Amino acid sequence: MTYGQIFGTGQIFSLWYWLLTALIWVVVSHSTLGVPNDLAIRARRGEDAARSDIVTLAGIHARRLxxxxxxxxxxxxxxxxxxxxxxxxxxxxxxxEPVAALFLLALPLSLVLFRRRRLAARVLREEPDAEALLDMIGWHRFWTQAIGLLSIFLAVFIGVMLHLIRTYPPF
Incomplete structure (x- = not known):
């Protein structure tokens, strides 16, 4: 690969695409319903202030969503x-290829948005305590990261397939 292929913006194999993908999944996975992961970790350790903050933050963000x-x-x-x-x-x-790369970012993010909407509705419906809310947030974070990981593998697969089709056309 040449310098232009690695740093260009028109390919799935571009360095910028993978930096953007990593940044997006770090930001999406950082917090759930406004609850940052460090606050959830402190609440799991038993800090009462963190537990009360989680219930408050999740309630506010669930209502807004x-x-x-x-x-x-x-x-x-x-x-x-x-x-x-x-x-x-x-x-x-x-x-x-640039549009395919955008689709491979947008589709899994829309699945995460759908899951986040369902979580917000569940939080408003059940009004869970801190422990149940931590479990909900933990599972949501797990599935968000699973979707992100699966989307990265899918992007690599489709990128390789597009590259092979371009390099060795079937007709």
Whole structure:
């Protein structure tokens, strides 16, 4: 690979794409419903102030997320479905690699957004105590990281396939 291929912005194999992917998944995995991981760790150790902060933060962010989806949920869902469909068709069907790379970031992030919305609704419905909330947040973080890991493997696979198709065309 040449310097332009590694640092260019038009490929899945670009260094910038993988730096952006890593940054996005670090930011997405850092907090759940406004509860940073360091606060969750302190609450698991038994700090009473951290436990009360978790319940407060999660309640505030769950209400804000729920209100936003109550107002704009149908529009957000429709727009997201449209954008994901256009990105998938353009990137994967027409083999436009930068668009495929964007699709491979947007699809798993939309799954995380869907899971976060479900978690917010569950927190508002059940009004859990600190211990139950820590379990919910822990499982959400686990699945967020699993989705991120799976999406990275999928991006590598599709990137290799696009590269092979470009290098050795079937026809």
């Amino acid at each position: 729920d209100e936003g989806f109550q107002l704009f949920g149908a529009w957000i869902s429709g727009l997201l479905a449209f954008v994901l469909t256009v990105l998938a068709l353009t990137g994967l069907w027409l083999r436009v």
